[in-house]
Amino acid sequence: MRNAHAVATVRKAESALMARLPEGALMQRAAAGLAAACSRVLRRTYGARVVLLVGSGDNGGDALYAGTLLARRGASVRAVLVGSRVHEGGAAALRSAGGRTVAAPREAESVGDSEAAAEIAAADLLVDGLVGIGGSGGLREPHSAVAALAGAAEAPTVAVDLPSGIDADTGTVDGPAVRADVTVTFGTHKPGLFVDPGAGHAGVVEFVDIGLGPELPGPSLECLQAEDVARLLPHPTAESDKYRRGVLGMAVGSDRYRGAAVLAVGGAMRTGVGMVRYAGAEGVVTEVLNRWPETVASTLDPMDPLGSLPGRVAAWVVGPGRGLHPMAQAELEAVLATPQPVLADADAVTVVSKKPELVRERSAHTLLTPHAGELARLLPDTERADVEGDRLSSVARAADEYGCTVLLKGSTTVVAEPGHPAVANPTGSPLLATAGTGDVLAGVIGAFLAAGLAPREAAAAGAYVHGLAARIAHDGAAISASDLFDALPLALAEIG
């Protein structure tokens, strides 16, 4: 598990720890870890040209002390000083180790022709110490111009604590920001490193332990790793039968959207569900049985559709491709009236946004799985762009407002549940931004719910497995939703 804490929490823990340690000890620990990571990226430190981008705070101080260590190992180190002040101790240490400092012009328009620009262009490695957790808002000038030069340079970039220009708490990026190949983060991860667009700027995230652990409370965000998912996955035993592995009720797809039913049922089947009890219109039942003959399918009686919904299920998946007509709404209400956990996706989310009490007043578990547009509909005065800009706060707000578990799909899938840390999924990929992949995800998570996983864990594990399956299915060419079927068992096997 990778844990992340909000900046205010990090600050508090750091001051508690600093009070017990000699002055500067934490910065030295951070700099040692940072220098080691830089050496790994460089492979050969001796003779390498390392350019530090140094802002006026302690983030720049970390870069300067790490640069000092690299200079002592034979690197040629230049520090580009950006801003009105510099960490004096760090600058002095660098100079005494043979490094040089170069002031960046104060005016953004002069940055391009400056000595600093020439150094950045000729570097073998850039170290981004412009701003860390002390940053607020988008990068100001001339930091922004320097970040743009770094982006245009060929050298790999190692970011100090977090890439400058991303919001540490939310991952929001407002204007130009550094794109790092490696981010070396200290003490704990910062939430913005796990959530897009920030996560997309961080590259490979390396953690340096500076001894903060004992001072930290529980995390505000978790990022599951393969071993965490392995612990969550249901493992069939000798005593397992189809009932113990879980029976999933599925009210998905319609005459108009038959594929949604085939995809969602397939997602559940290939995740190892014990049994799917499917209910739908006659034409869809035929399609589902053609593709997945192991489904126990029943045709809804047009005279009494609610009466013909299957009973004896451990969990429900409702909504994908089901439509918004009054019968689909009545069906959703009937399913939500059962005591089983319910995953409401797609059209079912739209119905819930019009009738929030359906979920708010429910005592059994509900999991909503909106994309950004659907989440915007769930929240008052919220546009899709607001959700995309701050995925973490948006999903947490929806979970609180509806008193249920919410999984926000998209560039970083995030799961929120009241009273628990949010979970960010690390396996997401643009490969999944195609029609029908959400239907498969509903089936995958439904299989986990039916096997008895709690909604937060089922959602997080489902997102992880689904993302991994997309990566496995991708062999250089584009993939479509049905390519996930064969990749799901491979992803499950890889996780173990």
Ligand SMILES: NC(=O)C1=CN([C@@H]2O[C@H](COP(=O)(O)OP(=O)(O)OC[C@H]3O[C@@H](n4cnc5c(N)ncnc54)[C@H](O)[C@@H]3O)[C@@H](O)[C@H]2O)[C@@H](O)CC1
């Ligand atoms: N506090 C601690 O115990 C430790 C802190 N460490 C480092 O210290 C960093 C935090 O240092 P600081 O609190 O000095 O803050 P930072 O160095 O992150 O940033 C503060 C400086 O950036 C400027 N700034 C803020 N927003 C800006 C923007 N949008 N555009 C341009 N300039 C902006 C401020 O005017 C200020 O000069 C951490 O990220 C980490 O790298 C590490 O050395 C480990 C120990």
Ligand SMILES: [K+]
């Ligand atoms: K930084």
